[in-house]
Amino acid sequence: MIRLTGIERTFVVGGEMVRALRGVDLHVARGEYLSIMGPSGSGKSTLLNMIGLLDRPNAGTYELDGHDVTALDDDQLARVRREMMGFVFQFFHLVQRLTAAQNIELPMVLAGIDPGERRARLERLLSDYGLADRGGHRPDQLSGGQCQRVAIARAMSMGPSVILADEPTGNLDRRTGQEVMAVLEQVHRDGGTVLLVTHDPEIGSHAKRRLRMVDGAIVSDERVD
Amino acid sequence: MRSADLLEFAWQVLRGYRARTLLILLAMGIGVAAVVAVTSLGEGARLYVVNQFGSLGTNLVIVLPGRSETAGAMPGVLIGKTPRDLTLEDALALKRSHAIRRIAPLVVGTGDVHVGARVRETPVLGSTAEMKDVRSMEVALGRFLPEADPRQSAPVCVIGAKVAAELFGARQALGEWIRIGDRRFRVIGVAAKQGQSLGFNTDEIVIVPIAAAQALFNTEALFRILVEAKSREQIAAAKSDVEEIIRLRHEGERDVTVITQDAVLATFDRILRALTLAVAGIAAISLAVAGILIMNVMLIAVTQRRREIGLLKALGATARQVRLMFLTEAVLLAIGGAAVGLAVGQIARQLAAQLYPAIPFEAPWWAMLAAPATAVITAVLFTLAPARRAARLDPVQALSRR
Numbered sequence: 045m046i047r048l049t050g051i052e053r054t055f056v057v058g059g060e061m062v063r064a065l066r067g068v069d070l071h072v073a074r075g076e077y078l079s080i081m082g083p084s085g086s087g088k089s090t091l092l093n094m095i096g097l098l099d100r101p102n103a104g105t106y107e108l109d110g111h112d113v114t115a116l117d118d119d120q121l122a123r124v125r126r127e128m129m130g131f132v133f134q135f136f137h138l139v140q141r142l143t144a145a146q147n148i149e150l151p152m153v154l155a156g157i158d159p160g161e162r163r164a165r166l167e168r169l170l171s172d173y174g175l176a177d178r179g180g181h182r183p184d185q186l187s188g189g190q191c192q193r194v195a196i197a198r199a200m201s202m203g204p205s206v207i208l209a210d211e212p213t214g215n216l217d218r219r220t221g222q223e224v225m226a227v228l229e230q231v232h233r234d235g236g237t238v239l240l241v242t243h244d245p246e247i248g249s250h251a252k253r254r255l256r257m258v259d260g261a262i263v264s265d266e267r268v269d
Numbered sequence: 270m271r272s273a274d275l276l277e278f279a280w281q282v283l284r285g286y287r288a289r290t291l292l293i294l295l296a297m298g299i300g301v302a303a304v305v306a307v308t309s310l311g312e313g314a315r316l317y318v319v320n321q322f323g324s325l326g327t328n329l330v331i332v333l334p335g336r337s338e339t340a341g342a343m344p345g346v347l348i349g350k351t352p353r354d355l356t357l358e359d360a361l362a363l364k365r366s367h368a369i370r371r372i373a374p375l376v377v378g379t380g381d382v383h384v385g386a387r388v389r390e391t392p393v394l395g396s397t398a399e400m401k402d403v404r405s406m407e408v409a410l411g412r413f414l415p416e417a418d419p420r421q422s423a424p425v426c427v428i429g430a431k432v433a434a435e436l437f438g439a440r441q442a443l444g445e446w447i448r449i450g451d452r453r454f455r456v457i458g459v460a461a462k463q464g465q466s467l468g469f470n471t472d473e474i475v476i477v478p479i480a481a482a483q484a485l486f487n488t489e490a491l492f493r494i495l496v497e498a499k500s501r502e503q504i505a506a507a508k509s510d511v512e513e514i515i516r517l518r519h520e521g522e523r524d525v526t527v528i529t530q531d532a533v534l535a536t537f538d539r540i541l542r543a544l545t546l547a548v549a550g551i552a553a554i555s556l557a558v559a560g561i562l563i564m565n566v567m568l569i570a571v572t573q574r575r576r577e578i579g580l581l582k583a584l585g586a587t588a589r590q591v592r593l594m595f596l597t598e599a600v601l602l603a604i605g606g607a608a609v610g611l612a613v614g615q616i617a618r619q620l621a622a623q624l625y626p627a628i629p630f631e632a633p634w635w636a637m638l639a640a641p642a643t644a645v646i647t648a649v650l651f652t653l654a655p656a657r658r659a660a661r662l663d664p665v666q667a668l669s670r671r
Contacts, residue, residue, distance in 0.1 A: 098583055098664045119587040126585020137580045137668065141285030151584045153274045198584070 046072040051104035079251035087260035130199030134211035145179035189220030297606020300556035305614025308636035311545025354490035366510035373400035395482020411458035422480035426454035560647030567655035579667025588660035595656035603648035607641035
């Protein structure tokens with residue numbers, strides 16, 4: 045469903061050209077669980093942002109479900125993100141003034157889903173991610189693991205095709221990290237496509253397919269069963 | 270995004286940043302309150318003047334003897350004729366005009382009013398029964414001068430409230446006799462308290478039939494004639510009729526001055542309206558300042574909420590949605606500020622009304638509309654740039670900065 049061909053991304057940092065992605069080719073099938081590992085600055089986050097349509101390539105083509113998405117304008121990209129992509133970030137990125145439930149609802153609010161449908165989905169998400177009694181809490185009243193579960197529930201609220209997780213355990217202790225990984229695995233088992241960026245080999249080893257990036261290029265791509 | 274959700278989201282933001290919200294409400298509120306208060310003041314002054322004229326009587330035309338005008342082709346040549354007096358016959362002749370409803374000829378003098386041993390020097394006004402309606406007078410006790418032939422002098426009078434109190438004290442004045450000069454009059458009415466209205470204090474006068482006053486002061490000449498036109502539209506016709514009738518009676522000489530209440534009133538009206546507008550404009554500057562404050566605060570908000578904006582964009586918010594979020598916030602602030610301002614303005618108005626009950630402080634409708642509208646428009650205008658900036662944020666950069 046995701047097909048990248050010759051993707052280039054260059055940044056200008058302090059007057060110098062940095063090639064974050066150097067002609068990346070990648071094909072990800074529906075339902076795959078894929079980890080992207082590599083040292084910092086290897087371009088793994090850039091690649092994830094590219095796949096998540098947060099960033100645009102300087103060259104190359106990106107086909108999503110057979111459609112070229114490199115030509116879409118910003119608002120079209122926003123709509124595709126809303127419908128197809130679920131993001132999970134290292135720092136959770138929850139809106140502090142909103143409750144857990146309101147955070148989870150945000151993508152549905154942006155999509156204009158009516159309140160009745162929203163409530164139904166919200167109830168399901170809260171119970172699916174073990175947050176049934178936490179809906180009314182604000183992020184600062186939740187533990188790190190709970191925050192990340194809220195973030196995952198939010199990512200899942202629109203029933204996305206792809207879950208993109210950038211260092212989802214990077215800000216959690218080992219035990220809660222594993223808890224979050226179990227949740228992601230569950231998403232995968234339910235048929236979701238999961239892309240995971242991490243620099244932790246142990247976290248990365250959860251995935252069935254493991255990419256390794258160095259200097260903006262994929263240097264290895266192994267599958268385990 | 271549904272508009273209810275948009276409002277809810279903006280509401281959450283306003284609640285989330287309480288101090289900021291309160292400060293902007295305060296700034297907007299002061300601006301709107303200033304406009305409301307200042308325009309009430311101006312409008313109050315205007316209405317005060319209008320009412321003062323109104324208390325003279327409505328659709329009033331005043332006829333004065335004499336005409337102070339330079340005439341002739343050569344400068345410096347004055348047709349300096351002594352004006353002919355206005356007489357009672359002149360006044361009665363005016364009734365021929367179809368544009369005129371009532372006339373009240375006036376003779377004015379000062380006399381010593383005696384009641385028993387008490388004496389008081391009082392302005393004495395000679396007029397007819399119609400004066401009551403022409404001048405919109407009220408009688409507190411008894412009745413006004415009777416309808417009768419104005420050439421006949423009946424020994425009756427109507428006295429002002431203060432005169433009654435001073436001459437009779439707590440005693441009943443009605444039906445008692447007073448003496449002015451060598452003539453005696455029976456008190457048939459006491460005028461209601463009306464206070465000063467352009468030159469006369471009706472509380473301190475004695476009104477007698479015009480023929481009696483003419484005899485008392487030994488004069489045929491009228492002080493002036495008050496004329497009431499049939500309607501506002503007829504004022505001009507009444508004025509020209511008066512000029513024409515008097516001219517014919519005075520052998521073709523235009524020797525009276527005719528003042529319409531309207532012309533004087535319109536001038537005051539214009540001046541005070543212009544003043545009100547000017548001060549409202551000055552007050553509106555504070556609204557503009559509030560607008561700049563909103564812009565400043567919104568710019569800070571965009572920086573402060575970079576990550577949130579990045580997140581919203583990652584979650585699929587379009588540029589339009591982000592812009593709308595900021596604009597909704599601004600509009601809510603402006604409406605809230607306007608509401609606060611209108612309330613404060615209203616309170617200020619009521620306080621002023623209590624301090625100066627004579628002046629009818631009333632914020633004009635246009636100010637009540639313009640102040641909130643200006644608040645909302647400035648808020649939107651000054652939020653456009655910050656909102657655009659927010660909408661253009663690159664989500665990757667916005668999210669990565671910590």
